[in-house]
Amino acid sequence: MASPQEDGNIGPMIRLTGIEKSFGGTKALSGVSLTVERGSVHGLVGQNGAGKSTLIKLLAGLLRADAGQIEIDGVVHDHLTPHAVDALGIHFIHQDRLLVPTFTVGESLFLGREPRIAGTPFLDRRKMQRRAAEVLDRYFGLRLPTSTLIAELSTAEKQIVQITRALLHAPKVLVFDEPTAALVRREADMLFRLIRRLRDDRITVIYISHYLGEIEDLCDTVTVLRNGRDVATKPVAETSATEIAGLMVNREIGELYPKRTAALGATLLRVEGLSTPGRYEDVSFALRRGEVLGLTGLLGSGVKDLVRTLFGLEQPASGRVEVDGKTVWTKTPAQAARRRLALVPEDRRRHGVALDLSVAENVTLASLDRFTRFGLLNGGAETAEANQLIDRLQIKTDGSDALVRTLSGGNQQKVAIAKWLSRHSEIYLLDEPTVGVDVGAKVEIYQLIADLAARGAGVIVLSSDLPELLGITDRILVLFRGRIAAALDTSETSVDAVLADVTGSSEALRHVG
């Protein structure tokens, strides 16, 4: 659908063809093609692991494709570097993209491209000041003193600085990567207005988001990625959030998940009216013995904060938590662990396991008291415990004294779980337990979760992988913007229904309807 454009250029702004990329043995992208028309807003959606971020890193010159062709503005580029991409006028806006916190707004805006006073090596601060003010006023109607430190800015303001930095250098393409994830409604609305302005100025936009409602509102075209392939590219006018959601998920997984036979027992954990303003509000639910409860929501929906609060890493402003019918106040992880709570955190390599400790040292780290007598550790008992758990969880390792660093991601995750089995925990909080884990280990972890429930433990699985949640849980709680948007019985729901609640499109549809 390449048609001559008003400004005379012909053909698409960006054309990726047959892009392939593998990491180790894992194929992240297997033949992705993507065509982005000049001056359009192009949506890119897909579940976690679909290949979005890999694709964007390739375009940014941070990774190199194994096969395929990248064509920008009609020119084929074989060796893209971040510097070259910048020079081509392609800019990336990402909330995690680093701005140096101790720089001022002015320094950040012109970093690496500081205007000089003609003929001297000195920076032209006046010119910097003036140009920054122009852009900020034109696009944002906003005055942001250029002397303010980045560290003092809100997330939205940092994003404005990133966007402004891009706009100062006559951009051709802006890539927004989950831009609204950390924004409140009002800030998001401002961003949408800005993106429409950019389209009016004939700047091409690639817009990556989980929020299907935003894609519908904002984009001209949408491309859906799934398992490293582009499964569809459609004009937004001819599709719907429901259809996009259907394209995003893989419906053919079934055998991955173990049969569940656990009978539900007494209530183990009860959460009532838990609130921390700005994070989550009035959250109530109960978890019974033998139950696997799914918990899901977008970044910023409050699910992470909720789990952190239950494990004593954050304090709620109000509300109550009961374990075994007794109200508990877990101010620290140590107190939470004493109440038989266990957290297997998402960031396995920083929070879950110590890579440079041995398997045995990691396995017993949460249960050292059991192996201690008069302050001294019983090394033999520790090794025996480690070996028993290595056996039970099928952890592939050279031995209990091997460093955890030498294990694969899936086996590291099993060590992070084994730590709590050794502690005899009863309430398991698993945060994205299968992220970065290969399929084989995934199946084993699902089986392990089913076994835990069968033995009378309660398991809460926080996951953004919806088919996974539908496969292994009894119930699913969906948080949207800090509140429980839906409590669903897993046997009576579907990926589409959960996704609608997760992305708030059921709410949006209701609103429109």
Next chain:
Amino acid sequence: MTLVSNVSHSQSHHGLLRRFARYALVVALVAVFAAFSAAAPSFLTVANLQSILVNNFTLLAIVSVAMTFAVAAGGIDLSVGTAIDFSSFTFVSLVLAGQPVPLAALAGIGGGALVGGFNAVLISGIGISPFLATLGTLFIGRSAQQILTNGGNPVYLPPAGIPESFRFLGRGVVAGVPVPLIAAGLVIAVAAIVLTKSRFGRVVTATGIEANVVRYSGIALKAHVAVTYLLVSVIAAIAGLVLTSTVTVYIPSSGNAFLLNAIGATFIGTTLSPHGRPNIAGTVLGVLLLSIVSNGLLLTGLNFYWQQVGTGLLIFVVLAISFANRKAVARA
């Protein structure tokens, strides 16, 4: 990852490097020892070897053991000298005031522990980084001593007034072994057991490797860090007692003389150890290495002022060995 996947291809080569890594410190020690024996005839004599152990090794070993705990927990303690001084000042002052020596010694350890307690509040309570917190303590401690001693006057014990038990601590000999050396041996032995075999030592080691994981494992991280800095100062205080009873005088801020060597010995020991973890055996070998180098350089007739060049070169050599070693292992 490459290390693991390629093990089968180069088992023997790899094993050899491993073994070398394990004994690098001992090899270095033997090499330095042999070099000085050849260069200085007076080096390899019973009298000199004894002098190395008593004069160079004892105090530095105790202070370095203290430092090892801080480094093992992922931090550092720049105020070990302050703990030595506070212990020393309290000890001397109380003996001078006629208090019984055991009581004065106990109070000395309490004086040193005060420094550790202060560090613990700064690091665990307020959350200041160990480097900055203990640097602050170092400065404050220096001023405090100036104030306590009217601008830095030493506190002497008059030779006539020195109690017998005090003299025994510094100059006594049991079964042919000087008492300070026995004290150092005890500290080393207990510290080695605590760091490798105790629950506390495990938590300290894990904290140094990944403090977040310790906290996420339901362990009271802050309490353990606080106890660690308290322990560091208590061990340094023991060094303060030994120092004072040997020289029978308290000189303000003299404890800081051990700081850099203690850091050096600890890092030499850590760097040349198989797993790269701070450990007592490595630290003690590091202290021996430094002691032998400074004693040997003196005996070869090198100008005293050049001695620190020797220490500096030694640290470079250690780094080079460890770097080459790691690269070779990575390539294997």
